[in-house]
Amino acid sequence: MPGFTCGLDATLRVVSGKWKPLILYFLAQDGPTRYGELRRAVRDVSDKVLIQQLKELEADGLIKRTDYKEVPPRVDYSLTPLGHSLAQALVPLCTWGTEHMAEVSRVFAERATWNTKRQ
Template identity: 80%
Template sequence: MPSLPGFTCGLDATLRVVSGKWKPLIIYFLAQEGPIRYGELRRAVRDVSDKMLIQHLKELEADELVKRTDFREIPPRVEYSLTPLGRSLAEALVPLCNWGVENMVEVKRVFEQRQAGDAKGR
């Protein structure tokens, strides 16, 4: 297996760019919707705060996964889209999405069971 400078393996490199609760969802919705405005993305990625969404978008842009296009209009209009590198990552996330769909009922059951156990321990 080739060694990557600064990474223990390829998965380590991948996890570093998608680390955080919201980045995979941002990438997913950008892949589904194409170029999208901030407000639309905010509605798609439910429960994310403005602070976290802005922070993650800036990090994804710095990692060259997301492109921010400012149309320099009044009122301001900005769109976000995936770069070719971002699209390739989105394609790599498809099997994880499929796994989630196929196992959603079981995962929900496990989480509910764990939550019930946590409640008993209090």
């Protein structure tokens, strides 16, 4: 098992991936959530990637997958205690993003023009 250089390294390895923080966020907000609801909440993610990210989060002990063994199939996802603690750690990042959304949007829009200027 590889060592970590610091606590941030350990955290980033667990939440690495574009969609994992959003999955944790929505599960923390909504409680147990079915796949289709997650798919709608985490916009622009493909089914393949969402399924992979859910499997990784489950393997890392952050989410629990509950299969109700029904027909039609019914499965939902929820946070484990470890997942809840990580979701709480993400709250300040959500707050920062909300408070600085306009500025970040402006910077990203400006950055998007860099590529068109170079061409």
